[in-house]
Amino acid sequence: MNRAGRLGVGIIGAGRVGPVMGAALAGAGHALTGITAGADDERVEAILPGLPVVDALEVVRRSELVIIAVPHDELPGLVAGLAEVGAWQPGQLVLHTDAAYGTAVLAPAAARGAIPLAVHPAIAFTGTSMDLRQLSHAYAAVTAPPAVLPIAQAIAVELGCEPIVIAEDDRAAYAEGIAIATEFSRSIVEQAASLLRGAGVPHPGSYLSALVHSTVDQALGAAGSAGAGPVAGLFEVDHDDDDTSDAGEDYE
Structure with a gap:
């Protein structure tokens, strides 16, 4: 240094x-x-x-x-x-x-x-x-x-x-928690968007945005995290995209 x-x-x-x-x-x-x-x-x-x-x-x-x-x-x-x-x-x-x-x-x-x-x-x-x-x-x-x-x-x-x-010694458990949060959330949103698209909703990602974010905020509150430290605003998104985005692998 x-x-x-x-x-x-x-x-x-x-x-x-x-x-x-x-x-x-x-x-x-x-x-x-x-x-x-x-x-x-x-x-x-x-x-x-x-x-x-x-x-x-x-x-x-x-x-x-x-x-x-x-x-x-x-x-x-x-x-x-x-x-x-x-x-x-x-x-x-x-x-x-x-x-x-x-x-x-x-x-x-x-x-x-x-x-x-x-x-x-x-x-x-x-x-x-x-x-x-x-x-x-x-x-x-x-x-x-x-x-x-x-x-x-x-x-x-x-x-x-x-x-x-x-x-x-806790890194493996930490990684499992992170994987569950990311992979499960992405999968559920993709499934929901697909169903809504099939039901005639033109932009399912935008349609789900407020619902998903408010639901996640409530879940975080129940977990004792909402409103603490930097969590506020973490789930803000860019609404320019019509649909949900797939971030893929972080390193690719």
Whole structure:
């Protein structure tokens, strides 16, 4: 970290999550060093204009904070592979965004002196600048060794989120809860929209919007969450779309 407390931030993973987190941290004053190539370079360029596209080794070499936002099954091999070639640097911050993993998956990097952090913002990423507004209404699950937990919390705050500490042993249960909330909600809305479309409703997504949002708000209130912290406004949507949107996988 430099004297002003700002970091050189590199991103491994150019899907929906990594570029948005990079943009959020750039907005907090950090300097972006590079990002790996992705399947949609135009989208990445739109949110991170002019950012150099380099390989993973170069991202690690350039950066004080490395954000790893790759699919769940790729994360362990990526971290271990970079460790095998001696990429990780002592004192370097290494942060992954996977809901299911704590910091144990970063052990190969930690063994070489890197500082492991797990930060999962609890939003459904679109990979666009709209996510920056969503982050400001969101929580983020943070897991880190006790001595560096404040660093993980500070990064979550700079993303715009309110940090919630999740213990290493609780990450699997946390991930299951997140999966249930996202997959079940998406499936139910899609089924309902399909039925309404068949019944002659021309724009079922718009038709369902107020009903779904008010129902979810009531459910959150019953769970003791509505109106607390950044939850208010979390379910605001852009009504320009006629139908429900499918965010797909965050990392693709």
